[in-house]
Amino acid sequence: MFLDEAKINIKAGEGGNGLVSFFLLKGSYKKIANGGNGGNGGNIVFRASHSVNTLLQFRRKIHFKAENGQPGMPNNRNGRRGEDLVIHVPPGTVIKEKGSIIADLTEEGTDFIAAAGGSGGRGNANFVSQSRRFPGFAEKGEKTEEKWVNLELRLLADAALVGFPNAGKSTIISRISAARPRIADYPFTTLSPNIGVVSFGDDSFVVADMPGILEGAHSGIGLGDRFLRHILRAKLLVIILDASVLLTGGQEALEDTFNIIRKELKLYDAALYKKDYIIVINKADLFASDDICGKASRHFYKKTGKPVLIISAVSGKGLGELVKLIHSRIMSINKEEDLQLSLKKSSSAGTRIYTIRKEDAESDKIEIIRDGNEFIVKNKKLEKMVAMTDLENSEALEYLKYKLKKMKIGDRLKKMGIDEGSVVIIGNLVFEMSD
Secondary structure, three states, rough: OOEEEEEEEOOOOOOOOOOOOOOEEOOOOOOEEOOOOOOOOOOEEEEEEOOOOOHHHHHHOOOEOOOOOOEOOOOOOOOOOOOOOEEEEEEEEEEEOEEEEEEEEEOOEEEEEEEEEOOOOOHHHHOOOOOOOOOOOOOOOOOOOEEEEEEOOOOOOOOOEEEEEOHHHHHHHHOOOOOOOOOOOOOOOOOOHHHHHEEEEOOOEEEOOOOOOOOHHHOHHHHHHHHHHOOOOOEEEEEEEEOOOOHHOOHHHHHHHHOOOOHHHHHHHHHHHOOOOEEEEEEEHOOOOOHHHHHHHHHHHHHHHEEEEEOOOOOOOOOOHHHHHHHHHHHHHHHHHHHOOOOOOOOOOOOOOOOHHHHHHHOOOOOEEOOOOOEEOOOOHHHHHHHHOOOOOOOHHHHHHHHHHOOOOOHHHOOOOOOOOOOEEEEOOEEEEOO
């Protein structure tokens, strides 16, 4: 069974707690803080792998959680780091969060960390200083939140066969490759894409048979929007036209079919509409002579300037020329892409570009929002610090107060006109302002 969409719940491992521990020197009342750090939680990692070719596994299981980090131990021993949870997906999988693409895994072995494990809390040995010789507190491990992500599989194919249902796409791919799709002699559309490897001399290329396109496919009619996305990765589109409509509606009916297909491609994605394509008029075996199909072929060539082939998938007529043409066009597209890539590399030679992740760039930015008598302090590092503080430990609270003073949070609040008794909120910490 083919499944190209899935929604799953993921949660990275939480960090282990730091330990409060002391070593008492023999024969002395002197103690030394020796609590170890907690281990970091494991990451949720998506990995593109040819070992899977569908998202069917996510129908049986939708919740994924990485291992938590272990707590710190005495004698400055750190807790073990949680194991990463690696989720294998087919190459060509797109990962979305809240409707936005966060990763596109097109190459075998590509990894993407979708959820980072929580940081392990520091043990009390980390807080020893001249003014704090016997710290009786440690940090808690960082908590992580679960989230939902959407997975979409977009097949990786060199050429995609597109056309109306029963245009003969499945028969064509069965004749030119080893693919064996379901084929019917009645109006029938493929329910899932079929992939076939086509050999040409010492070379080969991948062809995908797309489910039939109907008018309104871009908006979901006939599940068209689900399948059109598979064509986005194809280098060449092979538009299959059913010559049988020439018997009932003539040239005008065949042209209507072509126009609907081109319109649906354009409405779904402008980039899809601009892709290179060839036109194939199938089922030539229905005609005693080539005159009618030949006239249609000349018309489309004059109209589009694109190659037009007349074939019969049933008898095999023209299939050799079709394979040769598809291979030739793909090789031409590959050369053009290689040229553009080399030009891009040469233009950036000698230039080093450093990219700062958005979340890292904004992590030092402190924003204070006033809502009446409440002041909400927003800063990722600060919120993380508060979340990892043991708020029930008086020493830990004093240390947090020291860090807030060092970050001049109080000074910024005073500049905003905060009054004594006003409420300050930082993450899950709520307190009243006082002198």
